[in-house]
Amino acid sequence: MERKIEVLSTIKVEYSPDLYKIVDILNRTLKKEDLMFGLALDKEDQKKAIFTIYRT
Structure with a gap:
């Protein structure tokens, strides 16, 4: 079974x-x-990072 x-x-x-x-x-x-x-640089502003919390 695949988990989202x-x-x-x-x-x-x-x-x-x-x-x-x-x-x-x-x-x-x-x-x-x-x-x-997760952590990713903001594509519009390289001085900002996008921090995301996921449930697996």
Whole structure:
């Protein structure tokens, strides 16, 4: 049976080179809780990052 990925929340924040470290530790720590975290640069403003929380 295929599981869907559900977006729980998205927020736009100021980009920082260390943001990926937060996303990495959240993914490692909360994987067992069926949560996944994503980070992407905003295509319109490279000074912003989009942080997303998913339920897997």
